[in-house]
Amino acid sequence: RKEVEQDPGPFNVPEGATVAFNCTYSNSASQSFFWYRQDCRKEPKLLMSVYSSGNEDGRFTAQLNRASQYISLLIRDSKLSDSATYLCVVNPFGGYALNFGKGTSLLVTP
């Protein structure tokens, strides 16, 4: 079982829609959690860190459920520019390497 699993999508949504992505992780001792965004043929870039209490940044909300070992990302009022692949990233306890999910593809259409 891969350590970080995501629904690959693609998610096709109209502008203005709300879309949610989920991600599950296998290592219950994982300590750090992130959502990254990757545009086509570009490097991954941090979208937001995910804290136990949940956090919000504008239209984006991230939540962590340690008991069920999943992370979510909610995007409200989707924009065309939100079209990208969203990567769920987990750092296991004691480990150095960030473990990446395979990504969820989002396409926002006019």
Add this chain to the structure above:
Amino acid sequence: NAGVTQTPKFQVLKTGQSMTLQCAQDMNHNSMYWYRQDPGMGLRLIYYSASEGTTDKGEVPNGYNVSRLNKREFSLRLESAAPSQTSVYFCASNRDRNTEAFFGQGTRLTVV
């Protein structure tokens, strides 16, 4: 701010040739990483360096070697390239194990 700089951006190799991918960061980060990204496989860790002077294998180290030249630089070497090493390679760095990682722009490598 340059951040993480990788060279080259594109490379075509013949099977059996060798090459070194260069990576440098100017953020005074302690840890550096090499990932490869293939369609349908996501990002997979090749090697990492937790701190200057140390290197460790990741998920897919076979066919690669690395050198942490100093705190800023971390190179990846392919001694005898194979078509299976055709991929996009990303270098990344972070301050420590629990902080966000910053990525270079990637190297698109084709082995024919």
